[in-house]
Amino acid sequence: MNIPRLSCPRVVIIGGGFAGISLAKKLSKHDVQVVLLDKHNYHTFQPLLYQVSTGGLEPDSIAYPIRKILKDFSNCSFRLANVLEINTEKRKLITNIGKIKYDYLVLATGSETNFFGNKTIEENSMVMKTIPQSLNLRSLILENFEEALLTSDLNERLALMNFVIVGAGPTGVELAGALAEIKKGILPKDYPDLDTRMAQINLVQSGDRVLKEMTIQASEKAEGFLEKLGVNVWKNVCVTGYDGKTATTDKEITFETATLVWAAGVKGATIKGVEAKEFLAKGNRIIVNEFSQVKGIDNIFAVGDVACMESEEFPRGYPMMAQPAIQQGQQLGDNLVRLLENEPLKPFEYKDKGSMATIGRNKAVVDLKNIRFQGVFAWFVWMFVHLFFLIGFRNRVVVFVNWVYNYIRFDREARLIIRPYKKRNKQFINHL
Amino acid sequence: MNIPRLSCPRVVIIGGGFAGISLAKKLSKHDVQVVLLDKHNYHTFQPLLYQVSTGGLEPDSIAYPIRKILKDFSNCSFRLANVLEINTEKRKLITNIGKIKYDYLVLATGSETNFFGNKTIEENSMVMKTIPQSLNLRSLILENFEEALLTSDLNERLALMNFVIVGAGPTGVELAGALAEIKKGILPKDYPDLDTRMAQINLVQSGDRVLKEMTIQASEKAEGFLEKLGVNVWKNVCVTGYDGKTATTDKEITFETATLVWAAGVKGATIKGVEAKEFLAKGNRIIVNEFSQVKGIDNIFAVGDVACMESEEFPRGYPMMAQPAIQQGQQLGDNLVRLLENEPLKPFEYKDKGSMATIGRNKAVVDLKNIRFQGVFAWFVWMFVHLFFLIGFRNRVVVFVNWVYNYIRFDREARLIIRPYKKRNKQFINHL
The missing domain is CATH 3.50.50.60 (FAD/NAD(P)-binding domain)
Structure with a gap:
């Protein structure tokens, strides 16, 4: 090497x-x-990937060149x-x-x-673990709406505007909340020819509560926030397959959808x-x-x-x-x-700094060791903590500017299909 | 439809x-x-594409959703x-x-x-007319340096660090200047294991001056700026072919390069x-x-x-x-x-607002109708005019923040290979 x-x-x-x-x-x-x-030649700040997918942030704002992180460490080399x-x-x-x-x-x-061995889901669902994946999801969401405009088949149009997110951990909850806000604030303006009220956001969870890693209080409040935003929360429902059109479950429910996001494991x-x-x-x-x-x-x-x-x-x-x-x-x-130095090792001691999730504008839940709170203050804490842990001064400023803008204008401007994503053949199209 | x-x-x-x-x-x-x-579902601000290619700006900052531009115009529909x-x-x-x-x-x-019918150049060169193309160029530049680290063949390493830009219009000049600044300010820090002084930036021009659409005064000054930055300016040299390794010319000069950017027509x-x-x-x-x-x-x-x-x-x-x-x-x-309204049409009258190009930090040339100037003030004018014509308040703020940051820190942080670009097979790799 x-x-x-x-x-x-x-x-x-x-x-x-x-x-x-x-x-x-x-x-x-x-x-x-x-x-x-x-x-990759960059470090990814994964907690904010869902904002890239939903056009709230640009990819470069939540990533940071690894070489730049290491530049002052003369004993460190990087290789891609x-x-x-x-x-x-x-x-x-x-x-x-x-x-x-x-x-x-x-x-x-x-x-x-983790698709738990389910091939149909693996082949047809979207995931959101890396920046390219998040950009693919962004492209697909936007392409679906463009396509929904074109079809005269009502069922097809409904499927194109139906989003199924499987898994109600932080990723699923945050994505569902962001999509609900887009449905309310942006779609009606962007697609005046489309009845965007028909868009559906379904959050499907095999367990009996959302954010199951957090306290019951946080789960209940988060679920309330989601319902307020118009997200359909399905509990105790396990998605068993998805052929690209229909998602089947272990209950009698099925979902006709062009977009299934797998955040279940x-x-x-x-x-x-x-x-x-x-x-x-x-x-x-x-x-x-x-x-x-x-x-x-x-x-x-x-x-x-x-x-x-x-x-x-x-x-x-x-x-x-x-x-x-x-x-x-x-x-x-x-x-x-x-x-x-031949000294004895010290065992790991975890300092639990708490956990948090944001559902939308002014809506977040925070569990700290001795205190729990939800709502506007929690939302500010969530933003502050995420800005703090983001690497790089420029990234912090740019993310902050975007958040302030999005908050004031009820907008998310990075809704660009930079790389069209065609789900059918699972390939990026060389669209120059 | x-x-x-x-x-x-x-x-x-x-x-x-x-x-x-x-x-x-x-x-x-x-x-x-x-x-x-x-x-595309976005409007592209083409004059700043070279900054996307060179990691100074993020792609979303210089693009704007067309639906958002049209949203208040009830008589306008958009289709992708x-x-x-x-x-x-x-x-x-x-x-x-x-x-x-x-x-x-x-x-x-x-x-x-316009490749003027030259197939070898069309197949092997990079261009910079769209956002995806600019991102490809960004990826290729970074991938070349990562590759240069790995090879023990000196000629191969030199070719990987040799950039040939054909065409000295605004695009070519601005890209050459930006690459020269990267060579000086960023490469030595990012690649301490590499002798980045060996990196070459060649700007090749078939005419006898750069920026030939501008005044001779601007051309001469721009050429001086380029030379100060360490760009090799080749005049009266016409690139006649490029097989992906060697660029041939109508003179005795050839260039061994892994990156030929075609901005010549x-x-x-x-x-x-x-x-x-x-x-x-x-x-x-x-x-x-x-x-x-x-x-x-x-x-x-x-x-x-x-x-x-x-x-x-x-x-x-x-x-x-x-x-x-x-x-x-x-x-x-x-x-x-x-x-x-059956009224007589009015013929077009062009109001020449002048032209300008930036070569680098504090270095720009401006030709207005009655006045020409170059240097620091021209550079500020260039920035102000470009911010003014950029669509969208958020874009202006984000670009401004980036420019201030880049200016103070001598840096360009968006140097991420989000989509690897493999030149060999001319395809984006599904690199998840």
């Missing part, structure tokens, strides 16, 4: 998400060589690479751009969509070499001890979504969210330094 | 560029039905459509979404890249039905009279880049720039109203 070997130990980090970046930062002042690999396999015996990685040796390896590969993004059953917990996450060490391999670690670190409070591993990832990355950084 | 016919005459406009939009605005308060067709053919006898258009009848037709289709974007030789002037532009009427067809008009309206000052038609397009669109709007 053409990276000269330094005399100090080499730590290779796979993944430039929250965990990988916070780890690299921790190691930047120490006597180790850090090589960060990612298949897709890791294909880990050879744990020879301590090397096989990637699309060549091989690389490591002394210590950290898997910070995050998570990917994620799984660890593992890599060949640590994929054997012995390494994995439920949800494809790699089992690690309290020092983030992969079971049975001393020099390989996993942090963030891909790691399953069991604890008393979270017997199935910490939630797959930004906070545990950031904290595990930082902790592992400190521990790697201790390891190199 | 499912657009109900109103009792008033129907004007169909093809193209939502400067000319088409200014025409639609003029007609919005009159008793005509306006149907605007475009193959690609016009395939004009049937001038039956007064109807054939498009990819169906047929549409017109009473009056306005071609505002703009221009497209444009031609009118005509449509089947008005493509016969009798309609066309040099550069594929449709010949129109002083009322923008197409020769021999009373109810078809052409405005902007695609129209060749001869005048004393411009015997080969007005320059293919924003100003003539905007003014012709407005003028035609007034004339169509006159036509419907």
Whole structure:
């Protein structure tokens, strides 16, 4: 891979998400060589992807060049690479751009969509885990409305304006809320020839409440907000298939829809070499001890979504969210330094900073350790926290400007089909 | 096409560029039905495309949803459509979404890249006329540097860092300047492992001066600015072929380069039905009279880049720039109203508002009617004028924030490979 070997130990980090970046930062002042690999040249702020999909933000505002993050860390190198396999015996990685040796390896590969083996859903649904995926969803939503204008078949038109979001975690709830606001504020102006009141937003959930990772109080309030916005919330309904036209469920309900967004599950993004059953917990996450060490391999670690670190409070591993990832990355950084200095490692201690979700304008729910609140204040807290965690001063300013504008004008201006997305053949069209 | 016919005459406009939009605005308060067709759902502010290519701006900041522009004009409909053919006898258009009848037709289709029949250049070069094309160029530039890191072949590395821009009009000059600034300010930080001093920016021009549409004073000053920035300016050199590796010229010079940007010519974007030789002037532009009427067809008009309206000052038609397009669109709007009211038409009179180009930080050249100036003040004027003509308040604020940030920090943060562009197979890769 053409990276000269330094005399100090080499730590290779796979993944430039929250965990990988916070780890690299921790190691930047120490006597180790850090090589960060990612298949994108940017860090993605995933919590705001739904705003890219719904035209509220531009993609570049919630992404940040990894090279720029690392530029002041003279011991860190970045390579744009897709890791294909880990050879744990020879301590090397096989990637699309060549091989690389490591002394210590950290898997910070995050998570990917879990379709639970359902092929029809995998083939026909939209997902929202990366920026290109979010842009595809944006394009599809807009293309559907353009198409709805053209058809004289009422059923087809209804299906084109019917959105089914499966999974009522933060992603599903936030997307549903944003679509409901678009339906109310933007569609009637953009499509005067179309009866946009017929547009439907369905949020389908197999469990008995939305935002099930949060408190019941937050769930109930969020559901109330969603209903106020006109979202149809379906509980205890499990979507069982989707052929691109009809979504079937385990109940008698079916949905005729041109857009099914699958936000119902994620799984660890593992890599060949640590994929054997012995390494994995439920949800494809790699089992690690309290020092983030992969079971049975001393020099390989996993942090963030891909790691399953069991604890008393979270017997199935910490939630797959930004906070545990950031904290595990930082902790592992400190521990790697201790390891190199032959000091005893410290076990991971999770500081629960709470969780939050926004449903729409002035509507959010916040669970902190000792206090819960919902509504306008929660919404401001949500915005402040997200601006704070966004990387880059320019990004913060641009996102802030967009939010202020969108708030005052009830608008979302980034509704452009930059790359048309044709769902039929699952390909981007070279539309120059 | 499912657009109900109103009792008033129907004007169909093809193209939502400067000319088409200014025409639609003029007609919005009159008793005509306006149907605007475009193959994108957004208006593109072309003069700033080079900043998207070079990571200075995000694509959504220089584009604007056409539906949003038209939303207050109750007599205007928009359709996302690609016009395939004009049937001038039956007064109807054939498009990819169906047929549409017109009473009056306005071609505002703009221009497209002119390769002058050179197939090798067409197949292997990059162009910058649309937002997707600009994003492709951005991706390719960044991908080249990532690739340059990997190769141990010095010639290959040099070719990956060698940029050849053909054509020294505003697009070529502005792109060359921006690349030179990136080379100086960003590459050394982003690629510490790479000797980025070896990166070359070549601006190749068949004529004997850059910016040949401007005054000699502006040309000379611009060339000085370019040289100060380290751009190699080649004059009287004509690029004759490019196989993806080597660019040949009519002189003894050849360039080994992985990136050739073709900005050496444009031609009118005509449509089947008005493509016969009798309609066309040099550069594929449709010949129109002083009322923008197409020769021999009373109810078809052409405005902007695609129209060749001869005048004393411009015997080969007005320059293919924003100003003539905007003014012709407005003028035609007034004339169509006159036509419907059986009043005599007024011939087009061009108000030359001058021209300008920016080369880099504090470096621009401005030619106004009675005054010419260059340097810092010209640069501020350039920025002010471009912000002023940008559509949308949000866009102006976001672009302004970006420019201030880029100016203070010597930075361009939108250097993200959102859609990898693989030149080899000329396809976007579905890189999820």
